Amino acid sequence: MPLIEVKNLKTYFYTEDGVVRAVDGVDFTIEQEKTLGVVGESGCGKSVTALSVMGLIQIPPGKIEKGEILYHRDGKVTDLTKLNPKGKQYRSIRGNEIAMIFQEPMTSLNPVYTIGNQIMEAIILHQHLRKKAARKKAIEMLYAVGIPVPEQRIDEYPHQLSGGMRQRAMIAMALSCNPSLLIADEPTTALDVTIQAQVLELMNVLRKDFNASIQFITHDLGVIAGMADDVVIMYLGRIVEASEVHTIYHDPKHPYTQGLMNSIPSLATAKVRLVPIEGVVPDPFEVPPGCGFEPRCPQALEICKTKIPPLKELSPGHFTACWLYE
Amino acid sequence: MSSDNFLLEVKELRKYFPVRKGVLRRVVAQVKAVDNVDLAIKEGETLGLVGESGSGKTTTGRTILRLIEPTSGQIMFRSKALAGPGKDYVQVDIASAPRKKLKALRRDMQIIFQDPYSSLNPRMTVGAIVGEPLLVHRIARGKERESRVRELLASVGLKPDHMKRYPHEFSGGQRQRIGVARALALDPQLIVADEPVSALDVSIQAQVLNMLEDLQQEFGLTYLFIAHDLSVVKHISDRVAVMYLGRIVELCATEELFNHPKHPYTEALMSAVPIPDPDYEVERILLEGDVPSPVNPPSGCYFHPRCQYAKEICEKEAPVQRDLGGEHFSVCHLADQLSLRPVRLQ
Numbered sequence: 001m002p003l004i005e006v007k008n009l010k011t012y013f014y015t016e017d018g019v020v021r022a023v024d025g026v027d028f029t030i031e032q033e034k035t036l037g038v039v040g041e042s043g044c045g046k047s048v049t050a051l052s053v054m055g056l057i058q059i060p061p062g063k064i065e066k067g068e069i070l071y072h073r074d075g076k077v078t079d080l081t082k083l084n085p086k087g088k089q090y091r092s093i094r095g096n097e098i099a100m101i102f103q104e105p106m107t108s109l110n111p112v113y114t115i116g117n118q119i120m121e122a123i124i125l126h127q128h129l130r131k132k133a134a135r136k137k138a139i140e141m142l143y144a145v146g147i148p149v150p151e152q153r154i155d156e157y158p159h160q161l162s163g164g165m166r167q168r169a170m171i172a173m174a175l176s177c178n179p180s181l182l183i184a185d186e187p188t189t190a191l192d193v194t195i196q197a198q199v200l201e202l203m204n205v206l207r208k209d210f211n212a213s214i215q216f217i218t219h220d221l222g223v224i225a226g227m228a229d230d231v232v233i234m235y236l237g238r239i240v241e242a243s244e245v246h247t248i249y250h251d252p253k254h255p256y257t258q259g260l261m262n263s264i265p266s267l268a269t270a271k272v273r274l275v276p277i278e279g280v281v282p283d284p285f286e287v288p289p290g291c292g293f294e295p296r297c298p299q300a301l302e303i304c305k306t307k308i309p310p311l312k313e314l315s316p317g318h319f320t321a322c323w324l325y326e
Numbered sequence: 327m328s329s330d331n332f333l334l335e336v337k338e339l340r341k342y343f344p345v346r347k348g349v350l351r352r353v354v355a356q357v358k359a360v361d362n363v364d365l366a367i368k369e370g371e372t373l374g375l376v377g378e379s380g381s382g383k384t385t386t387g388r389t390i391l392r393l394i395e396p397t398s399g400q401i402m403f404r405s406k407a408l409a410g411p412g413k414d415y416v417q418v419d420i421a422s423a424p425r426k427k428l429k430a431l432r433r434d435m436q437i438i439f440q441d442p443y444s445s446l447n448p449r450m451t452v453g454a455i456v457g458e459p460l461l462v463h464r465i466a467r468g469k470e471r472e473s474r475v476r477e478l479l480a481s482v483g484l485k486p487d488h489m490k491r492y493p494h495e496f497s498g499g500q501r502q503r504i505g506v507a508r509a510l511a512l513d514p515q516l517i518v519a520d521e522p523v524s525a526l527d528v529s530i531q532a533q534v535l536n537m538l539e540d541l542q543q544e545f546g547l548t549y550l551f552i553a554h555d556l557s558v559v560k561h562i563s564d565r566v567a568v569m570y571l572g573r574i575v576e577l578c579a580t581e582e583l584f585n586h587p588k589h590p591y592t593e594a595l596m597s598a599v600p601i602p603d604p605d606y607e608v609e610r611i612l613l614e615g616d617v618p619s620p621v622n623p624p625s626g627c628y629f630h631p632r633c634q635y636a637k638e639i640c641e642k643e644a645p646v647q648r649d650l651g652g653e654h655f656s657v658c659h660l661a662d663q664l665s666l667r668p669v670r671l672q
Contacts, residue, residue, distance in 0.1 A: 041527040162616045192378035192554065194613045197598035201612060219528060222557075222600030245604045261602070263532035265561035267584070268601045268672050273539075274561070276532030280497045 002072055003181060003213050004030040004053065009067035009081075011045075011052045014060060020284045022048040024237035025067075027311065030181065035207065035214040037228030037245070039221060039260075043281055045237040046217045050183045053215070054100055055085035055093075073097065073180065096126040099174035103186035105166035109158040115142075115169045116154035119176055126177045141172040144209075146202060164195035171202065175210055182207075183215045188223065200227060221264055225249060233257050236281065236292030239311060243318035253320040256293045291323065299324060332404070333369040333516060333548050334390070338362055339399035339421075341382075341389050345621060355621050359385040361572035363399075364647060367516070372542065372549040374563030374580070376556055376595075380617055382572040383552045387518045390550065391435055392428060396421050406515060407433040433463055436509035440521035442501035446493040452479070452504055453489030459511040478507040481544070482537060499530035503537070510541065518550045523558060535562060556599045560584060568592050571620055571628040574647070578654035584669045588656035590633045593666040603672065627659065635664055 011023040023045040030036045040046045051057050053069055069080040071093070083090045102108040110118060119138040123129055129137065135154070142150035145168040158166055167187060174182055184203070188196040200223065207214055216227050224231060225245065232242040233256065241254040252258045259277040279296040288294055294304040303323050311321045341360040344353040359382045367373045377383045388394045390401055401420035407430045409416045423431060439445035446455055457475045460466045466474050476486045482503040493501055502522060509517055519538065523531040539562065541547060553559050559566055560580055567577040568591065576589040587593045594611040601608065613632045618624055624631050630640040637660065645659045658664075 041529060164616060192617075193556065193598045194378065194594060195616065196600075197610050198612055200600075201610065220600065221528070221602040225602050225604045225606070226600055249602065249604050260528060263529050264602060265535075265557045266602055266672075267557045267560055267596065267599045267669050268603065268606055270671065271561060274532040274536055276536060277529035278533075280499060280530065281527075 001032045002029045002070075003032045004072070004215075005068070005070040006049070006053070007068040007070065009049065009052060009069065010065040011048050011057060011062060012065045013062050018285045021237050021287065022062075022284070023052060026234070026237070026239055028232050028239065028242060030213050030215055031230070032180075032213055033207070033211055034229040035216055035227055037224040037231040038215060038217045038234060039219065039224055039231060040234035041219055041281060043236075043284060044234040046234050047185055049234075050100065050185055050215060050217055053080065053181075054098060054183060055080060055083065055090045056100075057085070059085070071098075092126070095122055096177045097179050098181045098183065099177065099179040100183040100185065101167070101170045101174050101187050103189050105163065105170045105190070106158060108170065109166060111158055114155050114157055115161070115173075119154075119169070119173045122173060123176050137176065138172070141176045142169065144175070144206070145169070145172045146198075147172070162195075163191055164198060167191060167199055168202065171199075171206070175206060175212070178210060179212055181213045181215065183217070185217045186219070187216075189218065189220070196223070203227070221249075221260060222266075233260070236284075236287060238292060238308075238321065239319075240293065240322070241320045242311070247315075247318050251318075253314060253318070253325065254293075254322050255297045255299050255324070257320075259296075259298075291321075331368050332366045332402075334404075334550075335366040335400075335402040336390060337364055337400040337402070339364075339386070339389060339401065340397045341385050341394060342397045357620050358572045358623065359620060360389055360396075363569075363572075363574055365567055365574060365577060367548055367550060368564075369404075369515075369548055370542070370546055371564040372551050372562055374559035374566040375550060375552045375569060376554065376559045376566060377569035378554060378595075378617055380571075380620065381569040382620070383554075383569050384520055385572075386569070387437070387520050387550055387552050390420065391432075391437055391518055392420055392423070393437070403431070403434070403516075405431055405434050407431060429463075433512040434514050435516040435518070436512065436514040438502070438505050438509050438517060438519045438522045441525055442498050442505055443493075443525075445505055446501060448493055450492075451489065452484075452491055452493065452496075455493070455504060456489075456507045456511055459508065463512060465512070474511070475507075478510055481510065481541065482507045497530075498526050499533055502526065502534050506534075506537070506541070510545065513545070514547070516548045516550065518552065520552045521554065522551075524553065524555060531558070538562065556595060568595065571617065571623055573628060573657065574655075575629065575657045576655065577647075578652075582652070582654055586654070587666045587668060588650055588654060588661045588664075589629075589658045590635050590660075590664065590666065591629050594632075596669050597667065606670075606672065608670070609667075627657075635660055 006028050009026045013020040038046045064081050071078045120134040123134040139150045147153050188199050228245050231245050231248045232239050235256050241257045262275040290306045291304040294300045309321045309323045311319045342356040345355040347354045375383045389396045403418050403420050404415045405418045457471050460471050523534050563580050565579050566583045567574045570591050576592045594613050597611045626642050627640045627645050630636040639659050645657050647655050647657045
């Protein structure tokens, strides 16, 4: 059962220097109670995709140019792109049914309010509870995310918490309204590995407890391997490969995915010389006319320079956008 | 340890930062950022220094170069720049070297910083940045300097015409190359690389790691490679030192560390690293809580409140560094009693 279906989504930014096609025709589905991993390097459009779903693209300069974001709930389908992002309906969804956690918990929490205040705000707004009941609920949430002595911690300010604890408070806030989708944008990138392991474990447990889906955005292929059911790999605003998690790690088809896998050292393999991807991600104002990866691709063909490859299903559920497989 | 094949030997290095409070700025506490660190680096090898944030790895690296004044300790260095006529090298204690000597010593030891955005002056051209050390140390001027800069840029994979451009015109990976070229300008023996790839995208990370390995071969460099990413450290290092709360808890050859860890913190750290393989199953050791504050560290072994094997002695007595055979150093009371889990290879 799909929860979110994104179809041919195009989110562009109209800047003084030209148009940035940050998301340029992206299709994916987030299944109910599953985790979709979105992997890509900086500038590939993974965060903009998430912000488009949240209705948090700043207009202008941004604009959802095309496409649909179909949100399935209780047998009804809503196209989120058709809603006014500042309207009543979107606001009842955002933070309530679809919640988000960000990379840097220090900058995404308000430093002048206690964490309790910030968690209660969402509960009071969406669940229409009174202050006292909201406080009780907030303490419950802090307890659920493993913050010790939540009755005391609730009155602390973000700077009084460590990085790991802040991220837990963010997760508590996001889950306080029992969302059906949690979008996590690099939630553990700023954390140390031992703290990252704690937070990832917590997210896995909570996903089951809350029957939620997760859209997990990261650049870390190691983290995704342990978290996701399905994976999409993005490059320059497009999806280059998508499949179930095992297939993509054991049988990557797109040269970019293969390149990524060969360029990371793993703790669990003997030392081999890394095979980097040559070159750099192109300037967003000068995107190649054909396949975005063509200038860096070791296997590029003539056609790659001029025509954009479509996403093609190679085997059931395994998609790639590459002319090598036509 | 015999001292003849070590380029650098650090003994009982300490760096305490005072915590001042009140109107009189009285010292109320000490942050023990580096607390009795012993390590040695052989010529031509890479020593990886790994630890979580706040473990003191960056302070250690900077104190070794005396970018930060050490509180106490010895940093014995085999210097080429200070060697008199007819000598290849001379032993110098960096920690107590007078200012004048220190400047000459800097020709032997350089640093590469983590953030390639803030470590290059935005108002200087790349040519000026890379050539500055040559001016400061009066090594080359004018045409000679320019041709040396060209050579340096070529050795890090940049083009000669990049000389006239400014840092903002380059990507993160290219900027890191500029930083490396600057570090190489004086033909140093030791390079302290402080998280040189952690700000870079994965595909660029591999380019820079390969380049660092190639340069080491070509110029016979010795690296102190500081990083929090265990996978990267394992990849690049010959030996690894693991730091926790200002102390080195384990130090040995890379393979040995990952196959036979002898400190519970190393074991927990290794088990927490995400492995890029969905079929790889690992029993994670989830450490309770956060790294304690270095202002007020726990008694005895600093790791004991989070250690699953901790015994009474760990709370009371601070363990000392012991060689468990084959230069495998561990700072744990129970090191020879525990059988800790290694990284399972695929």
